[in-house]
Amino acid sequence: DVKHTIYECPLDLRRDKIDRLVVDHLGIDSPTPDLADWEDFVERVVNPKHSVDIAVVGKYIELHDAYKSIYESLTHAGASHYTKVNIIRVDAEAIEQHGARHVIGEVD
Template sequence: PKTDVLITEIGGTVGDMEGLLFIEALRQFALEVGKENVCFIHVTLLPYIKAAGEVKTKPTQQSVAKLRELGIQPDIIICRTEADLDEDNRRKIAMFCNVERKNVVAFRDVAHTIYECPLDLRRDKIDRLVVDKIGLGHTPSPALEDWERFVQRVIHPKNKVTIAVAGKYIELQDAYKSIYESLIHAGAHHDTKVHIVRVEAEAIEDHGAQFHPEFQSKPNHPHPLFAGFIAAALEKSQR
């Protein structure tokens, strides 16, 4: 289908060898379609040194300098930070990173859920900065009422349910991220907070589930991981 805007993300850190080819591809793409049709947004971390009570801008300056060496000049810089970005630091970043001061945006940690991010970005008028850069004209402001209601249901649900997720790599936060997020989405749709209990499959007690129906026997050395998944399924069926 025909689209007006294509969003492309390059993860990692500027200078990583894995991303160099993609950065070069974007540089060439901007030349081919015209720089007026491309908006480069650089997301960077501003470390907050609590002992000194100040934000350090040097890492951002260095990453932008490296990016410019690779042929890309950021149009907008989004600064991830724990503290507020004062005007002096905003002016410093704008000056040494060669961007307009209004295009240096501070983005603090959200209070409750990552789904607040679009609302915060809208309040900082990121959408208008992008629209103006790529010349989309008088694009109407998006209607975010449905999204605001969704966020409110995530933050202040009326109901609560507990769901156990059994897995092999349960200690890794991102291992089952899509499952966790799906549960959050489904819960918000039903105005319900989903409390997720992470269960290590190998830690589930053996229910004697590894019974082979043909040989009428169990393996001498049952695989604890498989037994854990079966035990979790049996627990579900019994309830």
């Protein structure tokens, strides 16, 4: 069960020794991984010290997967600075109709 984020999955698999089960089943000689850096990353994602609002403007903004790599890169960049990134999705047509200041004036 993932508590907060998908990034916890490797830690959960390790905790439940599923990684070792798979490695043993496949007959792979593998040392125990050092997950300290990963644990640090997850800690930054789950317990950020700051937050920032960032608008992502796009033509197909209603299609979440169309901008998935952008959302993930912002999450990673935020985590490196102990910051939660709140993504505000903005349809490009809304800016054309109402102007950028009106549509995204409240974001950081």
